[in-house]
Amino acid sequence: LPFSAAAKRRPASSPSESPRLFEDTSSPSVPAALLADPVSSLAAAYGSSLASQGKEIVGRSIDRFVPVTRLKYYFAVDTVYVGKKLALLLFPFLHQDWQVRFQQNSPVAPRFDINAPDLYIPVMAFITYVLVAGLALGTQNRFSPDLLGLQASSALAWLIVEVLIVLLSLYLVTVNADLSAVDLVAFSGYKYVGMIVGLLAGLLFGKTGYYLLLSWCCVAIFVFMIRTLRLKILAEAAAEGPLGRSGRNQLRMYLTVAVAGLQPLLMYWLTFHLVY
Structure with missing residues (x-):
């Protein structure tokens, strides 16, 4: 009974007063102290500056070989421009004004000028050409992933070779x-x-449709290239005065005709074996 009474009279210890098994050595103020340290702050600022400089150097190096900022201009298109450009590529005979418009010594975006070059149509047309080529091979029971990959790589290789030849010329x-x-x-x-138009005509109407529509497209692309490139290649000669029959001007004209004439040859070379 005395023990029970003493136990009743002993005050209960609160949870906050319970003994700790281990001493808490963590200090929440350590990160703040490190950040408050001038040396650490200087090191963090220096590291951030190095990262920014490295990013700028890498960006300049990439832009030197692949003009990413410039490529945005070639993809600035809209639906109206794409429709008008496709019509111009297939029916360039009635188009009169081929001059590229400028604003503050810079060409306007393609969506504002149908004569401006773009990369959206060529990229989409290349992908569509590969798909149509696969469809043509499939209708002839000749489809295989390797053959389709060979067709795509061959078309891309010819494009690169063509551009390099023109630049060298x-x-x-x-x-x-x-x-x-x-x-x-x-x-x-x-x-x-x-x-693409020639291949689709070949799929629908056979070789006759292929040759008819491909011939039309070959003439159209020849006229389009002549009227477009002559303003680019002969621009320097035109600025000097009336175009004469000097040897240099004749070389420029021959080069313009050669580049335009190369387009129908490649169009036939890359499609004739896909139509039976």
Whole structure:
């Protein structure tokens, strides 16, 4: 009984007063102290500066070989522009004004000027051409992933070779043309539109339809390239005065005709074996 009474009189210990098994050595103020340290702050600022400089250097290096900022211009298109451009590629005979519009010494975006080159149509046309080629091979029971990949890589290789040949020719002729490598890729990629039309005609109407529509598209792309490139390649000569029959001007004209005439040859070469 005395023990029970003493136990009743002993005050109960609160949870906050319970003994700790281990001493808490963690200090929540350590990160704050490190951040408050001037040396740490200086190191963090220096590291951030190095990261920004490295990002800028990498961006300049990439833009030097692949002009990413410039590529945005070639994809600035809309639905109206795409429709008008496709009509111009297939029916260029009635188009009169081929001059590219400028604003503050810079060409306007393609969606505001139908004469401006773009990369949206060439890229989409190339992909569509590969798909239509696969469809044509499938209807002939000749489809295989390897053959389709060979068709795509062959078309891409010919495009690269064509652009390199034109650039080399411009260098040899010493023409200061307002043509970049991206412009040449755009102009050379427009021929895939006519190739798609020819292949679809071959699938629907056989060889007769293929040859008829491909011939029309070949003439259309030839006229389109002549009227577009002559403003680029012959621009320097036109600025000097009336075009004469000097040897240099004749070389420029021959180069323009050669580039335009190469388009129908490649259109036929890359499609004739897909139609039976």
